Amino acid sequence: GEVSTRLGLKGIPNLSEELQLTRDLYILEYTGGKLHIPTISTAKSVSLIAEAKNKGFDVSCSVAVHNLFYTDKVLEEFDASYKVMPPLRTKTDTEALIKGLKNGTIDYITSDHIPMNIEEKRKEFDNAASGSIGLETAFGIANQLFNIETVIRLFTKGRERYGLKSPKISEGEAACLTLFNPDEVSVFKEENIDSTSKNSMFLGAELKGMVYGTVNNGQILF
Numbered sequence: 001g002e003v004s005t006r007l008g009l010k011g012i013p014n015l016s017e018e019l020q021l022t023r024d025l026y027i028l029e030y031t032g033g034k035l036h037i038p039t040i041s042t043a044k045s046v047s048l049i050a051e052a053k054n055k056g057f058d059v060s061c062s063v064a065v066h067n068l069f070y071t072d073k074v075l076e077e078f079d080a081s082y083k084v085m086p087p088l089r090t091k092t093d094t095e096a097l098i099k100g101l102k103n104g105t106i107d108y109i110t111s112d113h114i115p116m117n118i119e120e121k122r123k124e125f126d127n128a129a130s131g132s133i134g135l136e137t138a139f140g141i142a143n144q145l146f147n148i149e150t151v152i153r154l155f156t157k158g159r160e161r162y163g164l165k166s167p168k169i170s171e172g173e174a175a176c177l178t179l180f181n182p183d184e185v186s187v188f189k190e191e192n193i194d195s196t197s198k199n200s201m202f203l204g205a206e207l208k209g210m211v212y213g214t215v216n217n218g219q220i221l222f
Contacts, residue, residue: 001090003072010126012087014042021045025052028059036161037061039112041086043096050105060161061105063097064112065138066201068145070094080121080128081201084112087130098145101154108157111138115197132201137188139180140207148182148209177215184210 004011021037025048028035040046040061052059064084072088082088100106114131121128142151159166167176186192188202213222 001072003075007075007078009075012085014044014089014093017042017086018044018048021048025057025059028052028057029055034058035060039064039067039086039110040106041067041089041093041097043093046096046100046105050100053105060107062108062110062158063101063106065109065134065141066112066132068094068097068101068109069141069205070201075125078125080123080125081132081199081203083121083125083128083130084114084132084201085130101146102150107161109138109142109154111135113138114199115195116199118198121199131199133193133195133197133199134202136193136195137200137202137205137207139211140186140188140209141202141205143182143207143209174218175215179212179214180209181212182209184208186210 001011001013017040021040024035024037035058037049037059038061040049040063045061049059049061064086066084067086067088070082070088071091071094074082074088097106101109111134113133113135115133116129116131139151139155142154146154156166158164167173169177186207188200188205188207190198190200190203193200213220215221
């Protein structure tokens with residue numbers, strides 16, 4: 001795109017994703033199967049998915065939380081923390097992705113959590129590995145973009161798609177709970193990272209919402 005050309009970086013144009021997606025949707029139409037497309041990143045991809053759903057195709061898709069929050073403008077500092085796959089796109093793409101989540105074209109959000117040795121990121125941008133950890137920040141980022149009911153739905157809807165039983169909050173059921181404050185604001189720092197890997201693009205970012213702990217499989221973790 002424009003930013004990669006101006007910065008002299010190897011580009012991964014929107015077209016590369018859209019051609020692959022178009023091919024996959026044609027195969028889906030031919031086979032009459034069931035398809036999930038992970039982490040779309042362009043406005044055109046949203047349109048292609050919407051068109052396929054309108055035709056009755058059994059297709060779902062997701063988007064990585066960082067593709068909703070950052071645009072390719074952050075790459076101007078050549079910080080490999082922001083190097084992910086698919087790459088960060090333009091504001092137009094980001095807005096289309098958010099709209100796609102709101103109208104149901106995109107089914108859910110993923111953290112796209114990819115831990116790696118920090119040495120894989122401490123290289124020239126073109127030679128650095130792609131990926132960022134995201135489990136600990138996904139909620140706090142998405143909670144700035146959508147209301148809390150929508151955030152919960154977009155992070156849990158995948159269970160339905162894959163036929164997984166959803167936990168119930170009722171007497172006699174095994175507790176499976178997340179305890180959180182949706183309004184607490186904090187700044188994400190390296191000292192907050194529990195993951196062994198520290199390759200987060202959200203260091204220094206403001207998060208809205210704080211997770212205090214979980215209750216699951218008979219364990220209470222805080």
